[in-house]
Amino acid sequence: MTFFLQLVISGFALGMVYALIALGFVIILKCSKAFNIAQGHFVMIGGYLGFTFLVTFHLPVWVSLLAAIAVAIIMGLLIERLTLRPLVGQPVLAVIMMTIALATVLEGLATLIWGGEYKSYHGVLPTITLKLGELSIPPEALIGVMVSIVVVVILMLFFRYTRSGLAMMATAEDEQVVQSAGIKVTTVYALSWVIACIVGVIGGIILGGVSGVMVSMSNVGLKAFAVVLLGGVNSIGGAIIAGIIVGVLENVAAGYLDPLLPAGGGLANVFPFIVIIIVLIFKPYGLFGLAEIERI
Amino acid sequence: MGLPSGTFNQSYAQDMAIFRTKTHWVMLIAFLIFLFTCPLYFSDRILTIMTVIGITVISVHGLGILTGYCNQISIGHAGFMAVGAYTSGILTATLGWSFWAALPCAALMAGLVGILFGLPSLKIKGFYLIMATIAAHFIIIWFILQFQNLTGGGNGLSVPRPEIGGFVLKSKASYFYLVMTIACLATFFAKNLVRTRAGRAFIAIRDNELAAEVMGVNLWAYKLLAFFIGCVFAGVAGSLLVHYVAFATVDQFPFMNSVWYLGMLIVGGMGSTVGVIFGAVSLKLLDELVTIVGPILSAAVAPQAAASLSLIMRGLVIIIFLIFEPRGLAHRWQMVKAYYRLWPFSH
Numbered sequence A: 001m002t003f004f005l006q007l008v009i010s011g012f013a014l015g016m017v018y019a020l021i022a023l024g025f026v027i028i029l030k031c032s033k034a035f036n037i038a039q040g041h042f043v044m045i046g047g048y049l050g051f052t053f054l055v056t057f058h059l060p061v062w063v064s065l066l067a068a069i070a071v072a073i074i075m076g077l078l079i080e081r082l083t084l085r086p087l088v089g090q091p092v093l094a095v096i097m098m099t100i101a102l103a104t105v106l107e108g109l110a111t112l113i114w115g116g117e118y119k120s121y122h123g124v125l126p127t128i129t130l131k132l133g134e135l136s137i138p139p140e141a142l143i144g145v146m147v148s149i150v151v152v153v154i155l156m157l158f159f160r161y162t163r164s165g166l167a168m169m170a171t172a173e174d175e176q177v178v179q180s181a182g183i184k185v186t187t188v189y190a191l192s193w194v195i196a197c198i199v200g201v202i203g204g205i206i207l208g209g210v211s212g213v214m215v216s217m218s219n220v221g222l223k224a225f226a227v228v229l230l231g232g233v234n235s236i237g238g239a240i241i242a243g244i245i246v247g248v249l250e251n252v253a254a255g256y257l258d259p260l261l262p263a264g265g266g267l268a269n270v271f272p273f274i275v276i277i278i279v280l281i282f283k284p285y286g287l288f289g290l291a292e293i294e295r296i
Numbered sequence B: 001m002g003l004p005s006g007t008f009n010q011s012y013a014q015d016m017a018i019f020r021t022k023t024h025w026v027m028l029i030a031f032l033i034f035l036f037t038c039p040l041y042f043s044d045r046i047l048t049i050m051t052v053i054g055i056t057v058i059s060v061h062g063l064g065i066l067t068g069y070c071n072q073i074s075i076g077h078a079g080f081m082a083v084g085a086y087t088s089g090i091l092t093a094t095l096g097w098s099f100w101a102a103l104p105c106a107a108l109m110a111g112l113v114g115i116l117f118g119l120p121s122l123k124i125k126g127f128y129l130i131m132a133t134i135a136a137h138f139i140i141i142w143f144i145l146q147f148q149n150l151t152g153g154g155n156g157l158s159v160p161r162p163e164i165g166g167f168v169l170k171s172k173a174s175y176f177y178l179v180m181t182i183a184c185l186a187t188f189f190a191k192n193l194v195r196t197r198a199g200r201a202f203i204a205i206r207d208n209e210l211a212a213e214v215m216g217v218n219l220w221a222y223k224l225l226a227f228f229i230g231c232v233f234a235g236v237a238g239s240l241l242v243h244y245v246a247f248a249t250v251d252q253f254p255f256m257n258s259v260w261y262l263g264m265l266i267v268g269g270m271g272s273t274v275g276v277i278f279g280a281v282s283l284k285l286l287d288e289l290v291t292i293v294g295p296i297l298s299a300a301v302a303p304q305a306a307a308s309l310s311l312i313m314r315g316l317v318i319i320i321f322l323i324f325e326p327r328g329l330a331h332r333w334q335m336v337k338a339y340y341r342l343w344p345f346s347h
Helices: A002-032 A039-056 A061-087 A092-114 A139-161 A163-173 A175-180 A185-211 A215-231 A236-260 A267-282 B012-016 B022-036 B044-069 B077-093 B099-122 B127-146 B172-193 B197-207 B209-214 B219-245 B255-268 B273-300 B305-324 B328-342
Strands: A130-132 A135-137
Touching (some): A002 A135, A002 A139, A002 A185, A039 A215, A092 B127, A163 A175, A185 A215, A215 A236, A215 A267, A215 B127, A267 B127, B022 B172, B044 B172, B044 B219, B044 B255, B077 B127, B077 B219, B099 B127, B099 B219, B172 B273, B197 B209, B197 B219, B255 B273, B255 B305
Antiparallel strands (some): A130 A135
């Protein structure tokens, strides 16, 4: 039982980070109808930025975080203006291929700048130790959960109460109406990419503190897709709930089934994809997504 | 379609002909003669590159039918190649079958796995289907790694070279002939498939799924058929690849290849058989260029420059084509041909 609870708790912590990453994806999708395959690469870049600022430059945590966010803002603006803006009005495949190409370029740049090696900054982030009876909660995971919750709440408030946030929500609803109401849709697109970059980079710093950074860290983006599909692609609340579900299920499945499998399992890595296939076959629009209705 | 000045179609057969004029036929035959005498002029290194290009062309033809004509976007093509590769590898290496019996089995197996992962396509499209095929790639690779007493897992599997009646296709030249023959047959099949009832159904599905269904196209059957045919090509290509290298590992089918095949389709031009060839040849040659330039750059800048150059170059090529020539090289080729036909009269 302790083993099970331990798996659930660390799965929950992991799930919150997944939810955070998935949120960036959902925001871009809602605002500009673009499926961003590169979300996982923002996370990877974030992890490396965390390494650079925390370890190479020895900056304090808060300064590092702000510096990483500044880089994320510049990255988001550049990406939107240079690659996605020319594709407005192009078919879905073109946009998806563009984000895949973007992911490839980001991976190449990360390899060039940071050498593509495993970097660790374990123990640099602040930790909080908490014990519930026999259960120990991994300290970095706890801070990760807290940061994730704070970011999610800030985003919720941003969408609810600020002018730009409301403009983004309106754009998600109907672009033409929004344009006639005098809102610049291109600004909203740019803003959505910036937010996605920031959210990804924060997730990357948290994950990097837990398990170190390497180029293949971008695979976490693929897990975020499982989260997004399960939650429904256009539901922010769905992404959070599904993030926790996927994180817990992944940990529990890997904990119990891995010892039974030949070749050591590695189920945690393939589990999100099994979720994706099952969700797509049985409930293609996820738990909280809206079904698309088509006309000829 | 433009015809040379003064040439007119006077019958249905003429209208339908792929090779319409005598010049076309002469050029086709000259090209085939050149292709099949290549081992006489080129070194083994160039033959290797050409063989790999041939295998890639076969694989991308499958993706061209599936994605270019039927609009069922697949980013799991390397995974389906791996299915064909391992099927044929296990049949020949472990069970001792002949390559010629294993090749159709590999194709069939890849096709069936393709149908399995194509099942979600009946309910979903666009991004959702992309996710399903990405998932397919990783699940296939994971299965191959798990069943290690069958597939060798991470250690790989030694695969024999094919033989014809005691003659082993050991030299580069002999394998080159095998691959090029199959590549020509694949091109012939792919070009003609889209002119049949099934091909027209694929195009109808691509242009508007609902309208196609209303017209009486059986979406269920034709989408799965597209997955089957596309993955059969992948299976053949995968099988040819491992028998060429004489070794099968999952490293031969990285996820990046799945993406890169789609990139070839975009660079070549969607929905065009000749575009597939343009895309596969030009991007494979670009890869070769990177393998030449990479080490020089690595020595000059930093050791990781070669790896990053390959990634950045691949990404940039796709980005540039998407922004500046979304219809691909095939469209450019049409424009060049139109210009040439009308010359010296501009209209």
